[in-house]
Amino acid sequence: MFLLQKRGQLSCLELSWPGARAVFTTRSGGTSQGPYSALNLGLHVGDDPEAVLENRRRLAASMEREAASFTACQQVHGTLVAVVDRRHKGMGALDLESAIEGADGMITKEPVVLFAFFADCVPIWLYDPVQKAGGVIHAGWRGTAAGIVLEALAKMKSHFGSKPEDLYAAVGPSIGPCCYQVGEEVVRSLKELAEREQLSSASISLSREGKWHADLAGFNCQLLQAEGVRKERIALCNLCTSCHSSLFFSHRRDGAKTGRMAAIFYLQEDENETKEKNN
Template sequence: MNESAKREPFELYTAEDGTALLRIKEWEERFPWLSAGFSTRLGGVSAEPWSSLNCGLHVGDLDGDVAENRRRVAAAAGFAFDRWTCAEQVHGRDVAVVTAVDAGAGRLSRSDAIEAKDALVTIEPGVMLNAFYADCVPIWLVDPERRAVGIAHAGWRGAVADVAGEAVRTMTRAFGTKPSDVLAAIGPSIRGCCYEVDEAVARHIPEGSDSIEPAAVPGRYMLDLAKFNRQMLTKAGVLANHIEISVYCTSCRTDLFFSHRKEQGRTGRMTAWIARKE
């Protein structure tokens, strides 16, 4: 089946205040204790070039506007803002096991965010795990047997370092998760249609991977990190039929998403969240 013909796992939802979010509807219907989704760029208070639902504190936007945007996302997701919990992302593979004590880390300031982590996992109810994106790949993980959840941030460096697989392995060590029980979703990101890379990046992708192909220009390649992360998840033991993948490309859809590459670095950040409800 052509990927463009596949069912899109994310459904657009707009709250009463105009905050536009994508929800993993099937998961939320199957598991009433779960909340999982992704913000768009629509429905916030930030001015250009971060208009309007920028959730990143590190892009030059006003801190007060970012805080208000985050509050709107938390409210639309059904959580108090003091449960918003995030890390300082460094394009690595390290994973934090988040406890109730960590709840609220980083919600208003980068200074008290969880330090240098690109994936967060928890089994605690009421802790809203958040991470930030503007082309990199968001990855949601849920173990429905143990009600453990996780979120990962995978740019090309994190992807080749296997942050997705490390998040699954951390859930196994921390919570007893069986990889075959894990459900995964790969969200909107820059796709192979738009992500051109050079040989220095391409050489990290295993030969024969269907996630990369030559570009029109010699020595350049088109890389699909969503496909690559799907391969890393299956390598970690997640069943192929347990992995959902969005067809949205952030670079193609700057009407809906921020794109660091398309907008030449002057843009905002979406947030992905996952949480067990209390």
């Protein structure tokens, strides 16, 4: 379950597994002004870069880490999931140009901090406590309908030997079906994948006004389960980014001039193992 935790001036939604941690930032505790107030972590949205870098430094400091060591990917609404190791440390941490090219997801088995940016899209974390590997994925409607979560599961299997039944997953704050009206193209794409994966529904509904609304978080939860991830191991944070303006930026609600939250994944030493070692 995600819990709202104070990290100095920051408030983050956090989830801990034995051996790994998922963090999702909120707007509070940053230095950005106006529509980017306050903890905007995106460098590509027109905010003052110095403010964004200061925000990234504050976030890293709250984890007793250096922002310069974080690893980010380009996020192009595709399905590429990068396998990250120490050599990728710092890519995209303090600029846009060095982010891992063409990728929307990152998985790792090494002590790197993975860092991705969100306004309404769905953040998904995967963690395998057996192989001690995991990562974070950016899934908007294009990535969701193109099956990026399936790609991430396949890569966890091929690179780390992960079995779906061993995995934990978390699906973070994103735009809910309450606020996410979509057009025919989205409906068609989700229906196609739902059919291929034999899901019970395409997670779309018709409003009273006759408009389609999509539940991308719910759709990704269905995909995870269809691939063998156990329902009780999936943590779904049911907060809508558009409904909660004091907590979150929302592209749909605020338009192009808005900030980005960050989803973070890192492996950490299991507390029980540490205790055993110390005894």
